[in-house]
Amino acid sequence: MEKVRVTKEYDKLSESLKEQIKLDYPNGFSDYLISFTNKEGKKMTALRFETEDKIYLIRMTFDQAVGIVEADDDYDDEGVLHDEVKSEYEQKQADGDYDEVDVDFD
Numbered sequence: 001m002e003k004v005r006v007t008k009e010y011d012k013l014s015e016s017l018k019e020q021i022k023l024d025y026p027n028g029f030s031d032y033l034i035s036f037t038n039k040e041g042k043k044m045t046a047l048r049f050e051t052e053d054k055i056y057l058i059r060m061t062f063d064q065a066v067g068i069v070e071a072d073d074d075y076d077d078e079g080v081l082h083d084e085v086k087s088e089y090e091q092k093q094a095d096g097d098y099d100e101v102d103v104d105f106d
Contacts, residue, residue: 026081030065
């Protein structure tokens with residue numbers, strides 16, 4: 001089965017999905033942005049994130065990626081996810097507390 005592809009803004013993601021992204025990118029995600037051309041032919045940058053059934057392209061510029069981490073209290077001043085936050089999110093994931101409720105397709 002082919003995975004559904006979703007393009008979204010970071011702000012429009014569910015909190016649980018944001019937490020999953022933080023676990024995959026505990027040192028921030030500005031270094032992991034990819035470039036692509038959208039259907040209108042415009043060059044875009046995004047963070048690629050894959051779940052069991054979806055592939056997300058989370059639209060953001062390099063500056064936005066840095067700003068998201070800088071403004072997020074889950075990360076320290078160096079842009080690294082705090083250990084206690086990482087442990088909490090890992091426990092949620094192990095317990096199956098993540099409900100993927102992201103039906104707001106762009």
